[in-house]
Amino acid sequence: MSGARFPFGPTYDEMARPELIEPSVRAAALEALPSDELNPVNLFNITWKNRDNQVRKMVFPREITGLDVNIVVLLGNGFPSGSHKVGPAYSTLIEACVDGVLDPEKHTILGPSTGNFGIGVSYVCRLMGYRAVVIMPDNMSKERYDRIRKYGAALDLTPGTESDVILTLERTHQLMKDPSNFALAQFELMPNYRFHRHVTGSAAVEAALRVGNGRVACFVSAPGSAGTLAAGDHIKAVYPEAKTAAVEPYECSTLATGGRGQHRIEGIGDKMCTLIHNVLTTDFIITVHDDECVQALKVMREGAHILERLGMKREAAQSMRDLFGVSGMCNVIAAVRMARYLRLGPDENIVTVATDGFDRYESVIDDLDRRCLETTDHVLERWVRDIFAAQDDSAIHDVRRAEAKERLFAQKEKDWTPFGYSAEYLDGMKSQDFWEDEYAKHAYYSEKIGQMRG
Numbered sequence: 034m035s036g037a038r039f040p041f042g043p044t045y046d047e048m049a050r051p052e053l054i055e056p057s058v059r060a061a062a063l064e065a066l067p068s069d070e071l072n073p074v075n076l077f078n079i080t081w082k083n084r085d086n087q088v089r090k091m092v093f094p095r096e097i098t099g100l101d102v103n104i105v106v107l108l109g110n111g112f113p114s115g116s117h118k119v120g121p122a123y124s125t126l127i128e129a130c131v132d133g134v135l136d137p138e139k140h141t142i143l144g145p146s147t148g149n150f151g152i153g154v155s156y157v158c159r160l161m162g163y164r165a166v167v168i169m170p171d172n173m174s175k176e177r178y179d180r181i182r183k184y185g186a187a188l189d190l191t192p193g194t195e196s197d198v199i200l201t202l203e204r205t206h207q208l209m210k211d212p213s214n215f216a217l218a219q220f221e222l223m224p225n226y227r228f229h230r231h232v233t234g235s236a237a238v239e240a241a242l243r244v245g246n247g248r249v250a251c252f253v254s255a256p257g258s259a260g261t262l263a264a265g266d267h268i269k270a271v272y273p274e275a276k277t278a279a280v281e282p283y284e285c286s287t288l289a290t291g292g293r294g295q296h297r298i299e300g301i302g303d304k305m306c307t308l309i310h311n312v313l314t315t316d317f318i319i320t321v322h323d324d325e326c327v328q329a330l331k332v333m334r335e336g337a338h339i340l341e342r343l344g345m346k347r348e349a350a351q352s353m354r355d356l357f358g359v360s361g362m363c364n365v366i367a368a369v370r371m372a373r374y375l376r377l378g379p380d381e382n383i384v385t386v387a388t389d390g391f392d393r394y395e396s397v398i399d400d401l402d403r404r405c406l407e408t409t410d411h412v413l414e415r416w417v418r419d420i421f422a423a424q425d426d427s428a429i430h431d432v433r434r435a436e437a438k439e440r441l442f443a444q445k446e447k448d449w450t451p452f453g454y455s456a457e458y459l460d461g462m463k464s465q466d467f468w469e470d471e472y473a474k475h476a477y478y479s480e481k482i483g484q485m486r487g
């Protein structure tokens with residue numbers, strides 16, 4: 034097989050259940066994780082599970098939410114490269130290796146991104162021996178570019194911020210005309226869907242098992258590529274009554290209302306309905322104001338004493354410092370509002386995701402400090418109380434009816450026809466069979482990876 038390099042990483046099943054990895058490889062991977070970041074064996078650390086095979090998660094403190102429902106947050110900051118986006122980056126690259134279409138001597142890998150996917154692409158390419166170019170907007174948090182450079186990828190920057198992703202897509206499609214380039218096109222390729230449905234979905238179900246009634250009532254995730262949202266499809270297969278809610282910045286509510294503004298939540302709200310978004314299984318769209326997320330993040334980072342005033346124990350309050358980025362905060366705020374809207378009780382669980390941790394947001398908090406005249410303790414306490422107590426049901430859009438689905442399909446057609454996708458292909462996505470067939474391919478790729486690894 035052309036292009037495969039040792040170690041030819043984990044299968045989908047091994048990412049979902051790392052206990053299946055050959056013990057000496059798992060041991061080497063766990064040893065490398067804290068101290069030898071660029072050792073290729075770290076590919077076997079692409080999983081939500083810790084060394085004890087438990088999902089890395091937290092139940093968001095009730096002292097902050099003021100609710101008795103359980104908000105279970107999957108923590109993405111423990112993935113190699115610092116976010117769960119390394120999973121779709123690896124899955125897309127390994128599927129292309131299995132398909133035999135890549136040669137590290139000939140191909141350059143393109144990673145269209147707003148940051149974390151680009152970080153993941155540069156990281157897995159470094160580990161697997163491929164040249165990488167990350168195509169992303171030029172106005173994202175500084176920490177993102179630093180990481181990508183550290184992993185050795187080149188940057189190809191397009192103008193703008195998160196909501197200018199369409200320019201990175203256009204640039205990617207332009208570069209794809211050169212056959213020596215191969216794009217890990219996260220917004221359109223199905224490995225992203227497969228990774229999250231199989232790996233994140235099973236982590237979400239497991240994370241809730243010993244919490245409350247052990248079931249998942251609702252899964253909340255703010256789409257960038259909408260890969261993470263695919264976990265909802267796995268959850269629904271286990272708990273058919275579960276709901277899936279997609280979160281958007283109020284300032285750029287493309288799915289909810291066709292809105293197309295600039296916003297501050299890096300990683301989400303990309304002014305499109307992505308090709309891999311299964312809109313059939315999205316039940317609600319909820320909007321959250323971007324600055325609420327940045328403000329709440331500042332309190333998690335710097336306001337342990339304020340969280341203590343809300344009733345948290347000191348150690349627990351201090352442990353909130355590193356666990357969230359802006360989109361993670363957005364997901365938690367949306368989960369709180371969905372819990373109220375759905376009138377969930379003390380036994381019930383909402384699962385959501387913190388894609389990354391604080392390590393890439395120092396500059397975002399510096400910017401908030403510059404914009405706000407006052408960030409005294411009094412102000413921070415008012416922010417956190419107001420944000421978590423607020424409820425505006427008009428920000429929640431029920432998209433279960435056929436008219437709403439038609440509107441979302443129309444948005445998808447508008448976004449993807451210009452990139453050459455046929456009406457026939459897009460129509461196929463209107464049937465759940467399309468998604469089941471795509472998902473089923475994870476078994477084929479798992480088997481092939483296992484065989485080729487020898």
Ligand SMILES: Cc1ncc(COP(=O)(O)O)c(C=O)c1O
Pocket residue numbers: 118147148149150255256257258259260261262299300301358360361388389
């Ligand atoms: C910080 C952050 N949050 C959320 C997301 C959205 O995840 P997904 O692309 O799986 O929808 C991303 C995607 O890049 C991200 O970087």
